[in-house]
Amino acid sequence: MRLISEPPVPVKIHKMKQRVRWQHPSIVQRQIDQTSMVVDDDYQENSEFSFMVIGDSGTKSHYSHHPQRQVMEMMLKYGGDCRFVLHTGDVIYVVGSREYYPRNFIQPYREFLVGGENPDSLTYDNMVFKLPILPVLGNHDYYDVPWPYRLVAGATLPLRRIFRYKDIEIGWHGSNQGDAYARAFLDYLGGISYPLELERHLDQYYTAKTDNGRCLRYQPGEFTRLPNRYYTFRYGGIDFFALDSNTFNTPEPLPATQAGDAYRQQLQQRRLEIEQEELQILAACDKLNPNYPSEAEQLADLGGKLDQINEIKIDVEKQLESHTSADVDLEQLEWLKNRLIESWHNSEVRGRIIFLHHPPYVTEATKWHQGQTLAVRHRLRWAFDQVAATLGNLHQGRPIADLVFSGHAHCLEHLQTENTGYADSHINYIISGGSGRRPRRQREEGLELMETFHEANGISTRKVANSLLYVGRSGHGLNTRKPYSCVRVDVLGDNLPQFRITPMVTELVEDKWCDRLLNSFVI
CATH class of the missing domain: 1.10.287 (Helix Hairpins)
Incomplete structure (x- = not known):
């Protein structure tokens, strides 16, 4: 039996729509855009600002040490002037069960939470952030536990040994098809029972305005909910696009050949x-x-x-499964395409950043060859191609997105695509997935990523990307190194912004945690 299970894509989409009351008449009547928000912190108009990126963090302490907490302390040390934190998913391991939020999220990030000086009093479904942590869903945030495991998951170690898994954080509940994440981070309108109460809520918190109508106003220290499982916001003239890659990572069907x-x-x-x-x-x-x-x-x-x-x-x-068109979230991909086109037509927007869980390009040993990696690459590539075809020469040789952040791979990696033959060429991809869960090794096959293309004139293989930096597990035996990491991003300049990336690394060396900043690079 598999230790964990995952709901089908249509179920994920349907459940999440229910939780935010997608296109409810009261929402439509008020012309509310449920995929947009405004971060109202009085600094969002500044052209120069900083933020941090973490991912794959939501784990417990490892016996005598707590890597996730050490990353957090490093963030406090080097990121005190940052305006927000992007989280690339896997907020809670092994499955996103609600009982692990206090220990695996609230305790480690208590300084960022209102009331964090007394974290035991905080509940996972009522968190208010002083410094915004803006996440996307990871695969573990959707995972559930088969019933036979669930019956004994929270019981004693001897019962766990019946199933031969020791010390695994599987919890009593599982994620309940992503419900725990939704209650922790989304504006859970599905929990509002009465029509008048819903209308009052909408009129109180959906007061910000964008080009697409009214939207949610995210207020650090007061009201910190996200509008949807995928969303966009503008900060300092940069458009940010948060994606739920769990609904378009289904591998393409195997050919009947x-x-x-x-x-x-x-x-x-x-x-x-x-x-x-x-x-x-x-x-x-x-x-x-x-x-x-x-x-x-x-x-x-x-x-x-x-x-x-x-x-x-x-x-x-x-x-191996048979797939249909329902296994790909075309609605979200169309949304991304349309919003990117709108962004490029808006003279107030200086740049574009996308963040999601599954990396389109990666050299971490367990991820680079997965069917899900190629699926995400190809579907983002489709969206970028559609945008490029619509824009024509409007983007003047600039990439469709300035940066793409992801997690899922337990490492910190910087990759850059070459001329792929598609609109995802010459884009910088940064994986920030080493912020707490066990770091993993880079593949042995090298730093150049090759891809096989089935084209009209036959099959060809060519290089599509290079890995320029990799921070992950290395060495063996007593010489094993397990660095944990996150990223600081400084947005510089005015009309054509630059992005200074500073990798931050912490590592346990001879029972002492050692923090260091790696050399910054500018994109």
Whole structure:
């Protein structure tokens, strides 16, 4: 049995629409745009500002240390003047269960929360941010637990051992198809029972204005809710687009050809191999005692491998399944296309930043070859192509987006695309997914990303991107290094902005945490 499960794409979309009362008559009547917000902090008009990016953070302490908390303390040290934090997803591990929010989110980020001086009094569904943390959904924020596991998940360790998983944060509830995340971060209009109460709420909090009508006013320290699972906001003349990549990461169907059948057999064989590997890891776990520090560290590493195995299982099964058009969130992709076109036609907008969970380009060893990675790449590429075709020469050689931030890969990485033959050429991609969960290694195949294209004149393979920086797990044995990371971004200049990127890294060396800033680079 799989340790975790994931709801189908149509279910994710439907449930999230219910939670924000998508296109409710009272919302339509007021001409409210449910995908926009204004961050009302009195600084949003400044052309120069700074922000931070974190991701894949929502985990507990590891026996004697807490990497997520150390990253937070580094953020306090080097990011005191930043206006907000983008979070690239996986807010809570292993599944986004509500009982883990106090320990895995509220406690680590307490300085950013109103009432954070007494974090035990805060509830996950009533958080107010002093410094905005603006997240997108990660795959773990949608994950659930099969019922047999759920029955014993919160029970004693001996009961967990029946299922041969030790010290795994699976919780009693699971995410409830993303409901815990929605209650933690979204304006959960589905919880408002009475029509008059809903209307009063809309009139009180949806008072900001954009080109598309009224929208939610996000007020740090007072009202800090997001309007939807995907959304946009403008700050300092930069348009930010937050995407839910969990609804357009479904791998493309395997072709009904001899090559497709051969690849299907490879996937089935791979599934058998990783199931055997899982049994071997669980057998090794049975021999270790988490009460001994040296064995606890081995258990943590084995737990990381179990994480990877479950992710690989899900990706393999996604590729083997039959898919329909309902498995791709075309509505969100159309929204992104249209909003990018509007952004390029607005003379007040100086730049564009996209952030999402799944990276379109990556060299982390467990992610670069996944079907989901290619699916996200191809669907974003489609949207960018549509934008470029509509704009013509309007963008004057500039990339469709200045920066694309993502997580999912447990590392910090900077990649840049070459001429891909499509409108995702010459774009800078930054992965910030090393902010708390176990760091992972870079692949052994090298820094150049190749892609195979099926074109009219046949099949060709060419380089599409280069990895320019990678911070992740390295070394072996006593020389193993596990750096945790986040990113500071300084927006500089006026009409044509520049983005100074400063990677921030913290690492446990001889039982002491060491923080450092890596060399900045300007995009």
